[in-house]
């Protein structure tokens with residue numbers, strides 16, 4: 107955009123406050139002017155600002171207004187969607203992508219880019235998993251924070267979304283995610299908390315769904331108590347597009363900006379609510395002040411002067427895509443010699459699937475196809491499409507013809523590069539997947555090819571994970587996700603060894619859909635989805651149930667090998683735990699290892715998954731090089747959410763820290779003793795005998811009184827009575843007056 111076309115800058119007075127605006131002007135600030143912009147208030151010089159998608163590229167619509175990616179948008183770099191980015195396990199790389207997104211937003215005069223999306227991948231069936239980071243909150247939070255820092259370093263705001271517990275597309279505008287407090291805090295909110303605390307996004311986008319019956323867009327607990335009061339968020343809460351149910355309730359709950367425009371209807375509702383006393387004008391003032399601050403922040407950015415460096419951003423997209431590829435299996439076929447006698451099979455090699463459908467759909471500046479990139483290295487390699495990927499499908503005869511043609515091409519090759527994947531119409535924003543299988547025609551093709559030529563490298567294009575029933579039949583599998591516009595060349599980089607793969611699974615690849623944690627309860631019914639697996643999401647589930655998986659969380663191979671020395675851990679003065687582990691590249695080529703630290707607490711008083719990822723680091727090593735890798739486990743990440751006192755509690759004890767290359771490839775272990783938080787439960791007549799016996803003030807007196815009356819040998823009595831509230835049985839085992847006195851003394855402390 108020409109800088110002269112920018113909206114008038116916020117003129118004076120700089121310290122404009124809600125109090126300077128009329129009631130109608132304040133209400134006007136709280137909702138969009140159209141699909142993508144806020145309202146200007148010309149009288150006092152408040153500019154309109156633009157918010158637009160996101161998250162892995164800029165989707166600024168030139169014409170047409172929709173939020174589902176239907177109309178076109180200005181060309182922008184399509185970086186790897188979150189499914190790929192998170193597989194790098196590298197928040198610094200995410201930050202570099204964020205910088206690039208910020209630069210592109212600034213050039214287009216976009217004030218806020220709508221991302222990142224960090225919802226937990228509760229089920230592989232969620233249609234939008236390609237837009238989300240991980241099944242683990244630490245990975246989601248760390249990667250999300252990296253992106254936000256990068257974007258906002260350019261004077262552009264981010265919008266952390268979708269807050270919260272929006273883990274499916276089915277009935278997404280109404281469904282209630284019914285989730286218990288511990289999983290809600292420890293799994294579903296933890297990543298959001300980390301991003302808010304570490305990176306202070308300018309905005310947070312509240313989700314469409316309800317949480318335990320309350321719409322996220324009008325939940326004072328979520329938007330005010332947790333987000334602002336506990337986490338210290340001081341930005342704007344923006345509604346997901348169309349998430350507003352009751353505007354007045356939403357405003358009171360802390361939902362600042364409604365998007366898109368309601369055509370003035372909800373502004374009028376707010377004005378009427380103030381006039382008839384249902385809404386305190388001070389609540390509206392607080393929201394208007396925050397929105398004025400957002401406009402000020404947006405205007406503080408200097409107008410971009412340089413045009414988009416298309417080549418540089420494409421190169422970054424290629425670097426990130428190369429880092430995102432996960433080498434699932436390799437029996438020595440890869441990397442390919444440059445003179446290998448290859449055949450490329452599979453429509454995805456020619457027609458890359460590099461992003462998902464919906465509001466995140468970017469209009470890329472260019473697109474690299476893997477077939478072209480492979481031919482650029484290995485010459486005129488033969489190709490056959492092998493199968494059809496159109497939504498309409500083709501006849502059985504055409505399916506057979508495509509297969510037979512591909513088999514005859516494969517027969518003559520040394521190595522077959524077989525590009526399989528999920529057709530785009532099978533995964534998208536707006537609806538969930540029905541299964542995790544590759545199309546039957548593709549599986550049949552694979553079987554037919556393996557019969558004539560077993561030297562097959564499978565390259566996958568998919569946004570959500572797929573079952574891999576053929577894993578034992580082929581010598582190599584490359585998980586190439588949806589990798590953005592440079593994914594094709596990045597794939598060739600990895601296949602030929604120009605890039606040594608280092609991506610890791612941020613989500614488990616299960617053997618079967620039936621094994622997955624939410625199987626049976628996803629996507630719920632009649633407006634409710636019960637998160638019955640509780641804390642056991644992703645690898646936490648498979649490990650607790652001791653289930654075999656196809657490839658575990660954190661897995662990813664390299665063309666080199668790494669050896670781990672002994673890990674040591676210590677608690678720092680600030681309570682964080684530092685783990686140091688020597689890692690050596692024992693192979694012949696340079697490579698990158700993702701070192702992962704998982705903790706457990708044997709004998710814990712509360713339910714815990716067998717182990718949980720708490721820290722990770724990505725380290726590049728030359729052949730023979732050893733690095734001393736330092737991982738910092740935040741004390742806060744060791745905490746569980748204690749529902750008795752409604753706060754985070756770090757339990758005391760000897761924490762085991764297992765360090766390794768994946769959740770199921772742990773190489774070294776150490777222990778660290780952590781001095782935890784004290785949980786003091788207020789004494790009452792509803793305290794149990796067991797609890798009162800542990801009370802520091804009266805516990806020993808209670809024991810003495812019982813022993814005096816029943817003798818010291820009566821342990822059985824205490825055992826049976828232990829869980830009785832002390833006030834429940836009048837006169838037994840002690841006079842009520844004595845128990846009341848003990849409780850009152852305990853309460854005085």
Ligand code: BGC
Pocket residue numbers: 159160172173174220267346347465
């Ligand atoms: C999506 C958001 C998106 C918004 C604007 C909604 O349907 O859920 O992720 O940012 O539309 O396009």
